[in-house]
Amino acid sequence: MPYFDAASAAPLHPVARQALLAALDEGWADPARLHREGRRARLLLDAAREATAEAVGCRPDELVFTPSGTRALHDGIAAALAGRRRTGRHLAVSAVEHSAVLQSAEELRAAGGAVTEVPVDRTGRVDAEEFARALRGDTALAALQSANHEVGTEQPVAEVAEACRAAGVPLLVDAAQSLGWGRVADGWSLLTASAHKWGGPPGVGLLAVRKGVRYAPQGPADERESGRAPGFPDLPAIVAAAASLRAVRAEAAAEGARLRALVDRIRARVPELVPDVEVVGDPERRLPHLVTFSCLYVDGEALLHALDRAGFSVSSGSSCTSSTLTPSHVLRAMGVLSEGNVRVSLPLGTATEDVDRFLEVLPGVVASVRDHLGAPVEGHAAPASAPQETVIDALGKRCPIPVIELAKAFPDVPVGGLVTVLSDDEAARLDVPAWCDMRGQEYVGERSVPGVPGGTAYTVRRRD
Amino acid sequence: MPYFDAASAAPLHPVARQALLAALDEGWADPARLHREGRRARLLLDAAREATAEAVGCRPDELVFTPSGTRALHDGIAAALAGRRRTGRHLAVSAVEHSAVLQSAEELRAAGGAVTEVPVDRTGRVDAEEFARALRGDTALAALQSANHEVGTEQPVAEVAEACRAAGVPLLVDAAQSLGWGRVADGWSLLTASAHKWGGPPGVGLLAVRKGVRYAPQGPADERESGRAPGFPDLPAIVAAAASLRAVRAEAAAEGARLRALVDRIRARVPELVPDVEVVGDPERRLPHLVTFSCLYVDGEALLHALDRAGFSVSSGSSCTSSTLTPSHVLRAMGVLSEGNVRVSLPLGTATEDVDRFLEVLPGVVASVRDHLGAPVEGHAAPASAPQETVIDALGKRCPIPVIELAKAFPDVPVGGLVTVLSDDEAARLDVPAWCDMRGQEYVGERSVPGVPGGTAYTVRRRD
Numbered sequence: 001m002p003y004f005d006a007a008s009a010a011p012l013h014p015v016a017r018q019a020l021l022a023a024l025d026e027g028w029a030d031p032a033r034l035h036r037e038g039r040r041a042r043l044l045l046d047a048a049r050e051a052t053a054e055a056v057g058c059r060p061d062e063l064v065f066t067p068s069g070t071r072a073l074h075d076g077i078a079a080a081l082a083g084r085r086r087t088g089r090h091l092a093v094s095a096v097e098h099s100a101v102l103q104s105a106e107e108l109r110a111a112g113g114a115v116t117e118v119p120v121d122r123t124g125r126v127d128a129e130e131f132a133r134a135l136r137g138d139t140a141l142a143a144l145q146s147a148n149h150e151v152g153t154e155q156p157v158a159e160v161a162e163a164c165r166a167a168g169v170p171l172l173v174d175a176a177q178s179l180g181w182g183r184v185a186d187g188w189s190l191l192t193a194s195a196h197k198w199g200g201p202p203g204v205g206l207l208a209v210r211k212g213v214r215y216a217p218q219g220p221a222d223e224r225e226s227g228r229a230p231g232f233p234d235l236p237a238i239v240a241a242a243a244s245l246r247a248v249r250a251e252a253a254a255e256g257a258r259l260r261a262l263v264d265r266i267r268a269r270v271p272e273l274v275p276d277v278e279v280v281g282d283p284e285r286r287l288p289h290l291v292t293f294s295c296l297y298v299d300g301e302a303l304l305h306a307l308d309r310a311g312f313s314v315s316s317g318s319s320c321t322s323s324t325l326t327p328s329h330v331l332r333a334m335g336v337l338s339e340g341n342v343r344v345s346l347p348l349g350t351a352t353e354d355v356d357r358f359l360e361v362l363p364g365v366v367a368s369v370r371d372h373l374g375a376p377v378e379g380h381a382a383p384a385s386a387p388q389e390t391v392i393d394a395l396g397k398r399c400p401i402p403v404i405e406l407a408k409a410f411p412d413v414p415v416g417g418l419v420t421v422l423s424d425d426e427a428a429r430l431d432v433p434a435w436c437d438m439r440g441q442e443y444v445g446e447r448s449v450p451g452v453p454g455g456t457a458y459t460v461r462r463r464d
Numbered sequence: 465m466p467y468f469d470a471a472s473a474a475p476l477h478p479v480a481r482q483a484l485l486a487a488l489d490e491g492w493a494d495p496a497r498l499h500r501e502g503r504r505a506r507l508l509l510d511a512a513r514e515a516t517a518e519a520v521g522c523r524p525d526e527l528v529f530t531p532s533g534t535r536a537l538h539d540g541i542a543a544a545l546a547g548r549r550r551t552g553r554h555l556a557v558s559a560v561e562h563s564a565v566l567q568s569a570e571e572l573r574a575a576g577g578a579v580t581e582v583p584v585d586r587t588g589r590v591d592a593e594e595f596a597r598a599l600r601g602d603t604a605l606a607a608l609q610s611a612n613h614e615v616g617t618e619q620p621v622a623e624v625a626e627a628c629r630a631a632g633v634p635l636l637v638d639a640a641q642s643l644g645w646g647r648v649a650d651g652w653s654l655l656t657a658s659a660h661k662w663g664g665p666p667g668v669g670l671l672a673v674r675k676g677v678r679y680a681p682q683g684p685a686d687e688r689e690s691g692r693a694p695g696f697p698d699l700p701a702i703v704a705a706a707a708s709l710r711a712v713r714a715e716a717a718a719e720g721a722r723l724r725a726l727v728d729r730i731r732a733r734v735p736e737l738v739p740d741v742e743v744v745g746d747p748e749r750r751l752p753h754l755v756t757f758s759c760l761y762v763d764g765e766a767l768l769h770a771l772d773r774a775g776f777s778v779s780s781g782s783s784c785t786s787s788t789l790t791p792s793h794v795l796r797a798m799g800v801l802s803e804g805n806v807r808v809s810l811p812l813g814t815a816t817e818d819v820d821r822f823l824e825v826l827p828g829v830v831a832s833v834r835d836h837l838g839a840p841v842e843g844h845a846a847p848a849s850a851p852q853e854t855v856i857d858a859l860g861k862r863c864p865i866p867v868i869e870l871a872k873a874f875p876d877v878p879v880g881g882l883v884t885v886l887s888d889d890e891a892a893r894l895d896v897p898a899w900c901d902m903r904g905q906e907y908v909g910e911r912s913v914p915g916v917p918g919g920t921a922y923t924v925r926r927r928d
Binding site for chain 1: 465467469472473474475476481484485488492493494497498499500501502531532533534535538542563564567568570571658660665666667669682683684685686687694695696697698699700701765768769772777778779785787
């Protein structure tokens with residue numbers, strides 16, 4: 001049963017499993033103790049730190065282990081901001097950072113600080129010059145991911161690092177998605193990562209802080225991990241994380257090239273096989289193993305379940321798959337279609353046949369979901385005459401129904417005529433303009449509907 | 465090779481190991497995902513939460529998993545204090561809480577709040593009435609351990625909980641050392657624990673918060689663990705923690721009785737076998753598996769290493785074994801001898817022969833350390849006449865040298881004569897009075913030595 005959600009969590013790498021088992025026997029004691037079990041644990045911890053620092057490209061004393069990538073980000077950002085409190089309270093981040101970064105940004109805003117979210121283009125990439133312009137005299141910290149977790153696009157880390165250096169601003173790089181594939185370009189001041197993304201166990205994050213970076217850990221601390229990550233260390237998991245990072249790095253070049261070719265095949269074939277699909281993210285400057293596409297007139301949750309029944313595990317940034325009923329902030333920032341969104345992220349060792357089988361199955365699965373939702377069959381010529389404005393009341397209806405109703409009404413709209421969709425689903429804000437792009441129709445604009453909380457009227461003009 | 469440091473960390477319980485291996489195969493995926501691997505992980509997480517809540521004695525939705533006991537304490541205390549910010553900013557704790565609690569207290573003090581440390585008696589136990597008197601109109605939270613981690617003494621949790629209830633103050637109980645042995649008495653509002661203390665894996669802490677307790681998590685949060693513990697959950701470890709808690713509870717009554725008898729033997733035999741030893745902690749109301757004693761004229765670190773060479777792993781609260789060069793705050797709060805301190809904490813399944821062998825080996829090990837340090841051979845009669853005051857300059861010398869020099873000078877002191885020890889070692893503050901207690905001599909008092917940072921003069925009068 002193919003699992004294509006490696007960017008959420010990967011099955012434990014065989015080397016990690018082996019190292020974990022060994023460390024459960026040898027490394028369960030407290031490395032701070034003086035007895036032989038403690039000393040043995042200390043040796044394992046030191047060796048894991050050295051191996052991991054080597055893979056990260058930093059000194060062992062610059063690296064601490066945290067309980068997760070999220071904690072590394074939360075704690076690292078808080079400490080870096082506090083360390084430069086005198087410079088100011090401004091944080092610059094890309095609009096497509098991991099939610100943990102945006103949670104920290106929200107925390108800063110709530111405490112009276114300021115945040116600039118640098119926008120991205122339609123591929124999900126920030127522009128280094130635009131990022132540079134976001135740096136101010138009071139900028140305490142900048143944060144940029146090495147590559148995006150939802151669409152795979154690589155960010156211009158080296159250029160942004162250079163801009164940060166010139167501005168005297170420390171740069172934190174969230175390398176969660178890329179560290180297994182290779183070192184991050186030089187120039188960062190802080191770096192974070194998460195072991196379960198590269199086939200290590202859960203329970204291990206990395207936080208590297210370059211010597212000389214101002215860093216003031218917040219909250220209570222103990223003597224563990226240089227005072228930067230309190231609590232008894234999860235040594236077996238740390239040992240397994242270090243061993244598996246080394247192992248995946250050893251096969252990264254060959255396996256990366258292989259998965260890159262499989263993803264290229266998905267990127268090329270999906271739009272040929274499935275009508276009305278938008279493949280998103282940068283086709284070249286991207287993670288080897290990850291591709292995301294959105295299907296018009298499809299409910300993301302229904303699509304996920306249908307793929308699951310067909311034996312494929314994927315994830316989705318569609319609003320109907322999130323507890324907040326809003327589309328992923330990444331897709332929103334890119335301004336691309338969010339409905340029927342599918343992220344395919346291939347684990348190491350994914351078989352070519354599994355990808356082929358996915359491409360075989362996908363068209364039927366999408367068609368059945370569309371059929372079930374009553375998605376329109378398109379291609380009607382415009383009528384010669386008809387009412388000049390059509391209003392579709394899709395209030396209370398969830399993604400992708402508003403767009404389906406728009407498409408169904410369209411055959412009756414004359415060229416030059418207007419259609420307005422009333423919707424209180426956040427996804428429509430993204431998906432109605434995206435539909436217009438895909439159909440070559442004119443998106444006129446939106447206005448709020450008085451008296452309806454969240455109600456918005458989206459207007460489209462028929463071009464042909 | 466007997467390992468007697470279970471209170472620091474215990475080897476993984478066989479049930480935990482088995483559960484961990486199974487969960488590595490079945491529970492590596494993200495439990496927040498909709499695909500089958502995610503749903504399977506979710507089922508495991510829910511089942512682990514239910515089993516653990518049952519063992520704790522709370523509802524599953526009152527319990528979250530944290531990355532460690534320390535993080536449970538740090539985060540739980542911060543959120544409980546913030547939740548009652550309007551009532552006030554006072555925290556009442558016992559003086560012998562785990563350092564994680566005292567770190568949180570220090571954090572509160574630094575932020576302008578107030579802390580009362582309720583003192584303990586010489587067994588390490590707080591008095592419930594004295595604790596009750598520490599509760600004020602502005603007390604936001606009280607914290608009390610179920611049993612002490614260094615000396616094993618059980619605290620009067622039920623009585624203190626009743627006092628807290630009467631005062632309308634929530635009580636946090638740190639059950640790290642006792643949860644494997646049984647449920648904590650009712651009446652707590654928050655409860656914390658740590659899986660690696662009961663034979664579970666590292667990486668799992670527990671934080672239970674009763675419904676209705678005001679609780680405002682601090683710092684950035686995500687959707688994990690009801691917004692109370694951010695970051696990807698370490699599910700294999702959580703599953704192993706739950707399974708091993710159930711397993712150790714099943715054997716707790718029988719194994720507790722067996723270890724209690726072994727500890728009784730140590731408590732009784734050590735003072736018979738080794739001269740000048742003080743066994744500390746409550747002899748009855750205590751953890752089954754833990755005993756602590758201190759040996760006069762012994763360097764704790766040298767004793768640890770000598771026991772280690774003899775094949776026994778123990779820990780110590782002596783100043784010379786800590787990075788801060790101060791004796792354990794627990795021994796200080798109890799006012800007992802800190803030099804030559806040894807904590808023996810027996811893991812489940814400890815063999816009687818190992819304890820017997822420890823008792824065989826200990827006298828020779830202590831004697832050899834004393835011999836190496838030139839500890840005095842005692843029992844001299846007092847001289848008929850001699851100088852009225854002797855001054856011993858032990859400045860710059862570390863525990864236990866100041867006490868050894870005091871004891872060596874004593875034979876030359878006439879009855880009624882004074883001896884003053886000059887020392888800048890923090891341990892002397894505890895150990896000179898403790899020596900007087902053990903020797904039946906009169907401790908006159910201390911005064912600072914002008915011009916010597918940390919320098920103190922301790923004066924003793926010879927009684928017989």
